[in-house]
Amino acid sequence: MGMANQEAIKQFQSLMDKVDEPLKNSFKNVHQGFLTETLTRFLKAREWNVAKAHKMLVDCLQWRVQNEIDNILAKPIVPTELYRSVRDTQLVGLSGYSKEGLPVIAVGVGQSTYDKASVHYYVQSHIQMNEYRDRVVLPNATKKWGRRIGTCIKVLDMTGLKLSALNQIKLLTAISTIDALNYPEKTDTYYVVNVPYIFSACWKVVKPLLQERTKKKIQVLQGSGKEELLKIMDVNSLPHFCKQRGSGSSRVVAAANGTTTTTNCYSLDHAFHQQLYNYVKQQAEQEESYSRLLKQGSVHVNFPAPDPEGAMIATRIESELHKLGDSNGFNNSFSRLQVNGM
Structure with a gap:
């Protein structure tokens, strides 16, 4: 330095x-x-x-x-079936670790629908995963590998990305703004896989808008990206969508001890989400707030205004999706998702 x-x-x-x-x-x-x-x-x-x-x-x-973020890991989304609905429609999970010890976060961009709960539950869940990553996952990785590990790797699966993605732009902009302003420089590299034409078209107009520092972090891989990703992680840490087609279903396999486990790291049944959810419930019980939370709704977090770069990118993506809709004969009657007036 x-x-x-x-x-x-x-x-x-x-x-x-x-x-x-x-x-x-x-x-x-x-x-x-x-x-x-x-x-x-x-x-x-x-x-x-x-x-x-x-x-x-x-x-x-x-x-x-x-927004009491320091206490958000003591605020579970209840009941459990509501949280399962969030997990089934906000596809994010920890699939393993790279050969250097960095957590591998899988994100199902194309198949996340965000349509089974209110916007606030999705934002609450996203922030909880950020906080759990920073307060539990990364410190544990640091201890295990014997050196400071402060960032993760993200593998973004674009399978199923459609023009209807326009419906989620407001929510995704809110989430990405929260990350950019409050959790900066926490991702080492973004690997984008299973890329359809719609992503390629958007990427072409977005890439020139990004800062050089950001561009260097994003790698768009061929197909599922399996061969490239296996250079930095072993097959057990590879996200399930890089091993086989279709990232939306929960595949269950038999373990050596006769129990069953899911290979889909998005699922609430996956070990990562079980550990996260149990951790949040335990924190709530320690504060004697769990029974009170059963009677409450989602945590409402104020969404910061997007920075100029983020706002410009969202506008360009929205514009490009409209163009694609026009060129394919769609009438652009997309429903608008409002997030605190955004």
Whole structure:
């Protein structure tokens, strides 16, 4: 790390020492003991501009305090069948680890429908997975591999991506904005697989809008990407959709001990989601809040406004999808998903 970067970190830390106590307390949950690494993440996200990185981090901490994010892992989505519906329509899961110890997060972009629960449940679930990743998964990986592991790999499955994806743009923009502003630089590489024409068309117009730092993180692979992905992870960590066709169903296989397990890391029956859901319920029970939550609805989180780059990308994608609809004879009567007036 160069002298200029070290000086930027020093200035940044000095500014953070002056924030109010509630923000300092929340910051502990963000950095998890890795202060310098966390400051570096926010500096990278703002091209090493200390003033902009400081504003970004303070805004993040205020968002966490105002929305009680530090306590969100004690707020389960109940009953269980509602959470199962969320998992069946918001396809995300941990399939394993890379050869370097980075968690491999699988995302079923094309087949996620987000149509079995309110928007707020999907946002709540997404934030809980982020927090569980940062507070449990990454610290455990760090301990297991004996070195700091602070990022993950994401494999994005575009199988089934259709023009109707326009219906989810508002929600996906809200989720991606939450990630960009509050969980920056947590993904090492995005691998995009099973790419249909509709993605290729959108990617062509979106790629020029991305910052060079972001472009370098995205790799669009041929087909299922299996051969390329096996260079960085073993077959047991490969997402199920890279092994066989169709990513939407839960495939159950017999284990060596005679029990059964699902190979679909999206499913609530998968070990990762069982551990996550049980962890959240245990946290709630420790706070004696589980019975109270049974009578409550979803956690409502304020969605930050998209930054200019994110807003422009969403607009371009929406425009491109409309063009594709026109060229294929569709009437563009897509239903609009409203998210807090967005």
